[in-house]
Amino acid sequence: xxxxxxxxxxxxxxxxxxxxxxxxxxxxxxxxxxxxxxxxxxxxxxxxxxxxxxxxxxxxxxxxxxxxxxxxxxxxxxxxxxxxxxxxxxxxxxxxxxxxxxxxxxxxxxxxxxxxxxxxxxxxxxxxxxxxxxxxxxxxxxxxxxxxxxxxxxxxxxxxxxxxxxxxxxxxxxxxxxxxxxxxxxxxxxxxxxxxxxxxxxxxxxxxxxxxxxxxxxxxxxxxxxxxxxxxxxxxxxxxxxxxxxxxxxxxxxxxxxxxxxxxxxxxxxxxxxxxxxxxxxxxxxxxxxxxxxxxxxxxxxxxxxxxxxxxx
Amino acid sequence: xxxxxxxxxxxxxxxxxxxxxxxxxxxxxxxxxxxxxxxxxxxxxxxxxxxxxxxxxxxxxxxxxxxxxxxxxxxxxxxxxxxxxxxxxxxxxxxxxxxxxxxxxxxxxxxxxxxxxxxxxxxxxxxxxxxxxxxxxxxxxxxxxxxxxxxxxxxxxxxxxxxxxxxxxxxxxxxxxxxxxxxxxxxxxxxxxxxxxxxxxxxxxxxxxxxxxxxxxxxxxxxxxxxxxxxxxxxxxxxxxxxxxxxxxxxxxxxxxxxxxxxxxxxxxxxxxxxxxxxxxxxxxxxxxxxxxxxxxxxxxxxxxxxxxxxxxxxxxxxxxxxxxxxxxxxx
Numbered sequence: 001x002x003x004x005x006x007x008x009x010x011x012x013x014x015x016x017x018x019x020x021x022x023x024x025x026x027x028x029x030x031x032x033x034x035x036x037x038x039x040x041x042x043x044x045x046x047x048x049x050x051x052x053x054x055x056x057x058x059x060x061x062x063x064x065x066x067x068x069x070x071x072x073x074x075x076x077x078x079x080x081x082x083x084x085x086x087x088x089x090x091x092x093x094x095x096x097x098x099x100x101x102x103x104x105x106x107x108x109x110x111x112x113x114x115x116x117x118x119x120x121x122x123x124x125x126x127x128x129x130x131x132x133x134x135x136x137x138x139x140x141x142x143x144x145x146x147x148x149x150x151x152x153x154x155x156x157x158x159x160x161x162x163x164x165x166x167x168x169x170x171x172x173x174x175x176x177x178x179x180x181x182x183x184x185x186x187x188x189x190x191x192x193x194x195x196x197x198x199x200x201x202x203x204x205x206x207x208x209x210x211x212x213x214x215x216x217x218x219x220x221x222x223x224x225x226x227x228x229x230x231x232x233x234x235x236x237x238x239x240x241x242x243x244x245x246x247x248x249x250x251x252x253x254x255x256x257x258x259x260x261x262x263x264x265x266x267x268x269x270x271x272x273x274x275x276x277x278x279x280x281x282x283x284x285x286x287x288x289x290x291x292x293x294x295x296x297x298x299x300x301x302x303x304x305x306x307x308x309x310x311x312x313x
Numbered sequence: 314x315x316x317x318x319x320x321x322x323x324x325x326x327x328x329x330x331x332x333x334x335x336x337x338x339x340x341x342x343x344x345x346x347x348x349x350x351x352x353x354x355x356x357x358x359x360x361x362x363x364x365x366x367x368x369x370x371x372x373x374x375x376x377x378x379x380x381x382x383x384x385x386x387x388x389x390x391x392x393x394x395x396x397x398x399x400x401x402x403x404x405x406x407x408x409x410x411x412x413x414x415x416x417x418x419x420x421x422x423x424x425x426x427x428x429x430x431x432x433x434x435x436x437x438x439x440x441x442x443x444x445x446x447x448x449x450x451x452x453x454x455x456x457x458x459x460x461x462x463x464x465x466x467x468x469x470x471x472x473x474x475x476x477x478x479x480x481x482x483x484x485x486x487x488x489x490x491x492x493x494x495x496x497x498x499x500x501x502x503x504x505x506x507x508x509x510x511x512x513x514x515x516x517x518x519x520x521x522x523x524x525x526x527x528x529x530x531x532x533x534x535x536x537x538x539x540x541x542x543x544x545x546x547x548x549x550x551x552x553x554x555x556x557x558x559x560x561x562x563x564x565x566x567x568x569x570x571x572x573x574x575x576x577x578x579x580x581x582x583x584x585x586x587x588x589x590x591x592x593x594x595x596x597x598x599x600x601x602x603x604x605x606x607x608x609x610x611x612x613x614x615x616x617x618x619x620x621x622x623x624x625x626x627x628x629x630x631x632x633x634x635x636x637x638x639x640x641x642x643x644x645x
Contacts, residue, residue: 017391019398023367025391090347092399104395112398115407120592131503173581174588182395183388185337187330188381192323223380230381283378284320291376
């Protein structure tokens with residue numbers, strides 16, 4: 001479950017962290033679902049450890065029936081507090097649950113995560129998560145006042161992460177941290193390079209585009225085309241999917257030819273080659289415009305008179 | 314195919330691709346085994362290649378429209394950033410530093426907040442004590458029956474004395490230790506700290522209320538002529554335990570004041586600044602509560618003599634005070 005975050009105009013984008021190098025990096029805020037999952041995993045792990053230790057102590061005859069619950073609570077407490085702090089220190093902001101959900105704690109200001117921050121955010125976890133948790137377990141019909149107080153506390157604690165765009169809980173606010181989704185680097189091949197390798201431009205064979213034909217589209221359309229071309233390279237498609245893809249390509253070729261008023265007809269086997277050539281020419285053109293300070297975000301770039309590609313509503 | 318044939322951005326990518334891939338292997342190695350395990354050359358390369366990658370990313374954002382490349386560089390640089398700026402402190406040194414320097418210094422810096430905590434508790438105790446002598450029915454108002462354990466104005470003096478000097482032997486050792494740790498007072502301490510972070514007033518009120526309970530309880534025993542005895546019974550762990558509650562209250566007040574009166578900072582910033590000391594106070598309070606539970610679980614049954622109880626209780630209190638006042642002072 002992921003709630004939509006409000007981004008107000010003028011506020012910095014919450015998904016961007018500014019490291020000391022000064023190049024803003026994109027680190028997406030972790031969703032509440034992932035964080036809940038990590039929390040549940042960690043509680044299970046520490047609970048299991050406390051449970052087995054408790055069984056061991058009982059087997060050794062070190063616990064009396066009268067103090068069973070107190071001892072269990074004590075063991076859980078003694079195991080979980082160092083667990084969170086030490087795990088996040090040793091694994092750089094990740095507990096086992098966070099590793100599983102591929103999320104991580106980072107410092108809010110882009111500097112490195114300090115020990116103080118790790119200790120603080122995990123101690124506040126006691127007041128924020130485990131106290132409401134135990135309160136929830138001990139809610140009692142007989143005492144409506146304390147029950148409603150406990151409920152109010154739980155609501156207040158749950159409301160804090162929903163109120164800010166970084167999804168920070170109270171401990172995060174105090175420690176100056178927030179939790180991000182780990183990005184996965186995958187280097188895809190360069191679509192432009194593939195074009196040159198497969199279609200050496202011989203006169204008469206290649207497709208030529210004129211400058212005014214390349215003025216229609218912007219970066220958004222170019223990158224959409226890039227995605228389609230990457231998809232078209234896949235060889236593991238079923239016959240039906242293959243046919244559907246051919247139809248899509250034909251439709252795109254038709255749209256592009258119409259838009260840029262490309263005079264010659266393109267045969268069906270040439271569709272992919274045409275799109276690759278167009279992608280290449282369009283990218284060269286747009287990158288050159290960008291070098292000259294003319295950044296074109298999408299096909300509406302010329303409409304507001306500044307050429308900066310203001311999006312249509 | 315010659316180089317000049319390629320797009321400018323494709324040439325840019327081709328020149329740097331090997332470095333990026335080396336960085337990617339270094340980063341995954343660092344993530345798996347920790348930066349400390351990297352060899353000298355690998356660690357040096359990680360830092361250099363990371364900075365080169367940030368530069369590449371900045372350039373690529375300007376000159377390239379290849380989304381595959383941009384996404385890759387974004388993710389790679391972010392991963393490398395997370396490994397390069399990882400916390401690099403040793404846990405052992407950290408613990409030693411906390412006990413030697415940072416905890417006593419934080420205590421001395423927040424001495425006024427802690428005194429405010431003691432003031433809340435002390436006023437509460439005074440009021441509770443005086444109210445009991447005015448009308449002993451107040452006792453039942455302050456003390457929940459579960460906590461009193463049969464000790465009330467109706468109980469005989471003999472019963473009260475027996476509780477003080479003859480513990481129930483069914484609960485002892487580790488189990489008793491755990492029971493006492495999670496008794497009333499620990500919950501109070503956690504609440505006092507947590508509520509302080511959210512708002513100031515509940516922390517003060519709760520500490521005051523705890524003082525009321527304490528005052529009424531002492532007054533009951535004083536009325537029966539058991540004053541010195543209950544003093545000993547409470548001293549052995551109470552000096553440590555009640556101080557811990559006051560310190561937790563002090564930390565709570567510190568946080569609450571930061572939220573209520575942030576000064577020139579934003580509230581979140583003020584809370585963060587106040588948190589630096591408050592969290593150390595909370596850890597100290599937690600340690601004191603564990604020590605108190607230890608004294609209560611083991612010490613109170615082993616030591617039945619009143620004088621020894623006073624001695625142990627206040628002696629331990631003096632040790633705490635010595636740690637707070639003398640620890641972490643710079644020599645020379």
